[in-house]
Amino acid sequence: AMESRIWSATAVTAQLQQKCYRFSPEHRLMHLRTRLQNSEQGLERGQSSLLKARSTQLQLLMRALDNVSPLATLERGYAVVSTYPEGDILRDAEHVAEGEQVMARLAKGQLICTVNTRKT
Known part of the structure; x- marks a missing residue:
């Protein structure tokens, strides 16, 4: 117990x-x-x-x-071409006359070019 x-x-x-x-x-x-x-x-x-x-x-x-990106396009070998000195982007050859200057923007640098011949 x-x-x-x-x-x-x-x-x-x-x-x-x-x-x-x-x-x-x-x-x-x-x-x-x-x-x-x-x-x-x-x-x-x-x-x-x-x-x-x-x-x-x-x-x-x-x-x-x-x-x-436009820069990637330039790196692939393309150029952006604009009127010179205005800088308006060219999309049509008819918007520039023979003898005018254009600027080609490349991946590295720019070229100022004179239009010799225009083909449309």
């Missing part, structure tokens, strides 16, 4: 100690610290993922911009 009461009291004491621990500030702080660490890790993963996605998007936009 005495042994049973001791065993019962020991069990009740263990349960009470466990309840005290669960509601203790130390336990609560440990739990909150773990949640904070998990949240920080999730935030870092999300931030890294967003940064990679934005970097990829930026590279695609830069490539698209480079494809339509």
